[in-house]
Amino acid sequence: MVTISSNLLFAAFILYLVATVFYGGSIKAKKDPNETKKTNKWGSIAVFLTIIGFISQLGYFITRWIAAGHAPVSNMFEFTTFFGMALVGAFIVIYFIYRSTLLGLFTMPIAILVIAYASMFTRDVTPLIPALQSYWLSIHVTTAAIGEAILAISFAAGLIYLVKAIDQTKSNKRTFWLEIVMFALVVVLGFVVVSTAFSAIGYQEKFTWVDKHGNEANLEYTMPALTGPHEGKLLTSDGFKPLVEMPALINAKKLNTVIWSFLAGFVLYGAIRLILRKRIAAALKPMVKNIKLDFVDEISYRSVLIGFPVFTLGALIFAMIWAQEAWSRFWGWDPKEVWALITWLFYAAFLHLRLSKGWHGEKSAWLAVIGFVIIMFNLVAVNLVIAGLHSYAGS
Amino acid sequence: MKDVKCECGHVNPHGTVLCEACGKILDEQETNKQLLDMRYEGSARRSQTYNKTMIDKVWNFFSSVKVGVWLIVITLIASIIGTILPQKMYIDLPPEVYYEQEYGTFGKLYYQLGFDNLYGSWWYLLLIALIGVSLVICSLDRVIPLYKALKAQRVTRHEGFLKRQRVFGVTQNADKSDLAILKQHLVQKHYHVREENGNLLAEKGRFSRWGPYVNHVGLIIVLFGGMLRFVPGMYVNENLWIREGETALVPETGEQFYLHNNQFILQHYDKNKNKKFEKALAKAGNVVKNYQSNVVLYKRTGEKIPGEKPKLEKVKEYKVRVNHPLTFEGYSVYQSSFRSEMNAMRFALTNKKTNQSYGELKINLREPKEKYDLGNGYSVEILNYFPDFEFGKDGEPTTKSRVPNNPAFVFRMYSPEKPKGETSFVAIRQTIEPFGNNTYKMAFRGIETKNVSGFVVRKDSSLWLVILGGILFMIGVVQGAYWNHRRIWVQNKNGEIWIAAHTNKNWYGLKRELEKVLEETNINMPEDQLQREETDKEGV
Ligand code: HEM
Numbered sequence A: 001m002v003t004i005s006s007n008l009l010f011a012a013f014i015l016y017l018v019a020t021v022f023y024g025g026s027i028k029a030k031k032d033p034n035e036t037k038k039t040n041k042w043g044s045i046a047v048f049l050t051i052i053g054f055i056s057q058l059g060y061f062i063t064r065w066i067a068a069g070h071a072p073v074s075n076m077f078e079f080t081t082f083f084g085m086a087l088v089g090a091f092i093v094i095y096f097i098y099r100s101t102l103l104g105l106f107t108m109p110i111a112i113l114v115i116a117y118a119s120m121f122t123r124d125v126t127p128l129i130p131a132l133q134s135y136w137l138s139i140h141v142t143t144a145a146i147g148e149a150i151l152a153i154s155f156a157a158g159l160i161y162l163v164k165a166i167d168q169t170k171s172n173k174r175t176f177w178l179e180i181v182m183f184a185l186v187v188v189l190g191f192v193v194v195s196t197a198f199s200a201i202g203y204q205e206k207f208t209w210v211d212k213h214g215n216e217a218n219l220e221y222t223m224p225a226l227t228g229p230h231e232g233k234l235l236t237s238d239g240f241k242p243l244v245e246m247p248a249l250i251n252a253k254k255l256n257t258v259i260w261s262f263l264a265g266f267v268l269y270g271a272i273r274l275i276l277r278k279r280i281a282a283a284l285k286p287m288v289k290n291i292k293l294d295f296v297d298e299i300s301y302r303s304v305l306i307g308f309p310v311f312t313l314g315a316l317i318f319a320m321i322w323a324q325e326a327w328s329r330f331w332g333w334d335p336k337e338v339w340a341l342i343t344w345l346f347y348a349a350f351l352h353l354r355l356s357k358g359w360h361g362e363k364s365a366w367l368a369v370i371g372f373v374i375i376m377f378n379l380v381a382v383n384l385v386i387a388g389l390h391s392y393a394g395s
Numbered sequence B: 001m002k003d004v005k006c007e008c009g010h011v012n013p014h015g016t017v018l019c020e021a022c023g024k025i026l027d028e029q030e031t032n033k034q035l036l037d038m039r040y041e042g043s044a045r046r047s048q049t050y051n052k053t054m055i056d057k058v059w060n061f062f063s064s065v066k067v068g069v070w071l072i073v074i075t076l077i078a079s080i081i082g083t084i085l086p087q088k089m090y091i092d093l094p095p096e097v098y099y100e101q102e103y104g105t106f107g108k109l110y111y112q113l114g115f116d117n118l119y120g121s122w123w124y125l126l127l128i129a130l131i132g133v134s135l136v137i138c139s140l141d142r143v144i145p146l147y148k149a150l151k152a153q154r155v156t157r158h159e160g161f162l163k164r165q166r167v168f169g170v171t172q173n174a175d176k177s178d179l180a181i182l183k184q185h186l187v188q189k190h191y192h193v194r195e196e197n198g199n200l201l202a203e204k205g206r207f208s209r210w211g212p213y214v215n216h217v218g219l220i221i222v223l224f225g226g227m228l229r230f231v232p233g234m235y236v237n238e239n240l241w242i243r244e245g246e247t248a249l250v251p252e253t254g255e256q257f258y259l260h261n262n263q264f265i266l267q268h269y270d271k272n273k274n275k276k277f278e279k280a281l282a283k284a285g286n287v288v289k290n291y292q293s294n295v296v297l298y299k300r301t302g303e304k305i306p307g308e309k310p311k312l313e314k315v316k317e318y319k320v321r322v323n324h325p326l327t328f329e330g331y332s333v334y335q336s337s338f339r340s341e342m343n344a345m346r347f348a349l350t351n352k353k354t355n356q357s358y359g360e361l362k363i364n365l366r367e368p369k370e371k372y373d374l375g376n377g378y379s380v381e382i383l384n385y386f387p388d389f390e391f392g393k394d395g396e397p398t399t400k401s402r403v404p405n406n407p408a409f410v411f412r413m414y415s416p417e418k419p420k421g422e423t424s425f426v427a428i429r430q431t432i433e434p435f436g437n438n439t440y441k442m443a444f445r446g447i448e449t450k451n452v453s454g455f456v457v458r459k460d461s462s463l464w465l466v467i468l469g470g471i472l473f474m475i476g477v478v479q480g481a482y483w484n485h486r487r488i489w490v491q492n493k494n495g496e497i498w499i500a501a502h503t504n505k506n507w508y509g510l511k512r513e514l515e516k517v518l519e520e521t522n523i524n525m526p527e528d529q530l531q532r533e534e535t536d537k538e539g540v
Helices: A002-028 A041-068 A076-098 A101-118 A135-165 A173-200 A252-276 A280-288 A293-327 A335-356 A361-379 B028-032 B054-063 B065-082 B095-112 B115-120 B122-152 B159-163 B176-188 B206-228 B275-284 B463-482 B507-518 B529-539
Strands: A205-210 A216-221 B167-171 B192-196 B199-204 B235-243 B247-249 B257-268 B288-301 B311-321 B326-328 B331-351 B357-364 B371-375 B378-386 B389-391 B397-399 B408-414 B422-427 B430-432 B440-460 B486-493 B496-503
Touching: A002 A041, A002 A076, A002 A101, A041 A076, A041 A101, A076 A101, A076 A135, A076 A293, A076 A361, A101 A135, A101 A173, A101 A280, A135 A173, A135 A280, A135 A293, A135 A335, A135 A361, A173 A252, A173 A280, A216 A252, A252 A280, A293 A335, A293 A361, A293 B463, A293 B507, A335 A361, A335 B065, B054 B065, B054 B122, B065 B115, B065 B122, B095 B115, B115 B122, B122 B206, B159 B486, B159 B496, B167 B507, B176 B192, B176 B199, B176 B486, B176 B507, B206 B463, B235 B247, B235 B257, B235 B331, B257 B331, B257 B440, B288 B326, B288 B331, B288 B440, B311 B326, B311 B331, B331 B378, B357 B371, B357 B378, B357 B440, B378 B397, B408 B440, B422 B440, B486 B507, B496 B507
Parallel strands: none
Antiparallel strands: A205 A216, B167 B496, B192 B199, B199 B486, B235 B440, B247 B257, B257 B288, B288 B311, B326 B331, B331 B357, B331 B440, B371 B378, B378 B408, B389 B397, B408 B422, B422 B430, B486 B496
């Protein structure tokens, strides 16, 4: 069952990749700039592939649920993949409201990155600790992820807006920050590439080290250690000797992974720049030629409007109901809870700024970007670094 | 202040920008604008009208959304700071030690700035309270004038009003039949259509305008419910430890309820039984599957008489597990932790030379007997017992508490050889023979432990308010976000058909709908004046 499940996920992943190519084609093939309502052949195929991929991933989800005996949203791999699936689902829904294949061209790569990122974590079926043994686990986590996914669509639309609206002939703050966003996406790709590469060759090296309480412990790296652990002794004979040793306060292994991801990100980004001979955002600009600014602005705003209630329900209300049952208090200022609150406050501020100060267009698009950064921080940093009750921990 | 009478005859309150009934511009400044600010229908809001007294100033301050957004943003940033290091309630060392030890100078600073208890600090609570105040004033400032204006609106509108709508168009020669088709289409699209002198006002989704106010009321109720927690008696939160086989009074129940703990159960996942988790378990080692206490709930019957055992009546048996609290009469009992406690110790009276044992004794650490007879002239007497032994300041042995954490005994061992007995002081891993060398010793044979279940007893009388507020909030956001308020005016002006349309959000959808509605008629699709402005700009 688990094998079938993995295969379905893999199939979905490939389908999404192919669909993205078709989305690209659908933009290029558009002849009449005023013809925005009808999708051309390329676009139809792209949407069709997306839907098939989504169904395949749904198959992964259901079969894994059966295999594990609980909803597969209980560890980093499962939750992140689900988020990727929700992103595709949210796109399909928004597509049928606004019929924009360009949105697909921007959303699908993000979904693909998310799923690829998820697959870097251990894919074992994990047992549930008592606190997680509740049907509220599936209700809370899925609703929250769906809400976040819909909110993330506003990021994709905001990105389109920025790519179109920002003048790439002059370098300034706006072109710089937009390029930083692009670079960040490349770094995620970098992480996927190095993780895959090192695990493909089965890289491993072992250390003993001394933690901040002075206890000796074992540690296993799966990438060559650039940053070694505190008072670390390399046990693997042909292992890579760390360049610097970290103090005990810092998690040297995680930092090492981050550094490798950035290195790979820089190399990839450099290569892309060499090929394109301009900023990524500048290279994307011809793609967005035919879209109207206020149209993408509305898609972006609309996704926040649709996503905000779903997010509130899943990440705050259902979370509180469950917390009341599991931990006897509906609110406990656990880091994960606080970050849900932060996300929620942020989007509340977003809505108010739009309503009262008329922050439409570019300002709103930047806010959509920041919102996505917060959601990603929530998913990655809060789970992996700021450990709390909810932490899926792991390494 | 004087009310303003419009030329259409409607009397508007002082401060009105657009006549509530016909939409004529009453405020000179507004006439210069190409498009009207329709946000609150140009109604007379207190905050925009009065600015004299102190009360006006406070009102105006809090009714500004700018202030509201700032409050939200400041709260957001403060909340972020609180997640950098663990909060006080999640650490198990004294904070003055913990932060510096774990995080160095930064940790010390964090603690000194009071961030260790950020969410309970007065200034954080003040921020939330200010958001609440802002929420109330902001909503009151808008909802009442908005309600009045929407209620007073008439079908026929002033020319200036129509012209300055974002979506507006004129058709020169349309005929009656067009209007009839149009009207029919509008009704099909679920518009509520009103007619007056051949003019139409089609409206739908007005209720969505109340969404924000409903959700704000919900929020206020949630905040209020959270505040009630500080009222004595509204909120009970107690820890309760009960040893297996014992019964304890449930605190804060007016000595009404008693809980008996039959057994505590701790289960781990078994690699062999749960094949699907095999790999994960191999990596993670032991993973807990279940924490459970089998309990019986009793209720006292009759009066409580001091010094007498209460009469108890069984209410129910229950298996308290994580996620499955025991609930009764507003109280909930949660499985929250456990520990195992030393319950009994076993010793053997042993001859030191021959190592021969002359009988074993088991000492109940809660209620040790004074004397244990081992037969054949062997017996042991407990002269003194220290359940939680330490050496006091004067060097004499004492006990820290009644809990048997570190039991120690002074034994007197009687045997046929030593009928007067020998004295021995026995604690964990040490034996002292105060009166010289003994022939016999108490050889340690083992410890028996007993589990103690840790429960949390809760009663939260304001929970229903929080739930109510949450439901209202959800209704409000959905109402405001998933519907929108659309109006289409179709008016006869000088023999031309004027069409203007307004929506509070989602203009794209409105325009699509207009296209549908105008199908099969000769009426021109009105233009989006804002977009025209923008394309004009882009063209430059
Ligand atoms: C955490 C706190 C808050 C939340 C979650 C919240 C939520 C919302 C939501 C969801 C909307 C509807 C937005 C839309 O439809 O686009 C809204 C509208 C509004 N909120 Fe809040 N709000 C909060 C605090 C405040 C505060 C402090 C103020 C006052 C300064 C305020 C004033 C308003 C106003 C004036 C509107 C627009 C009403 C209208 O145009 O009809 N809100 N709020």
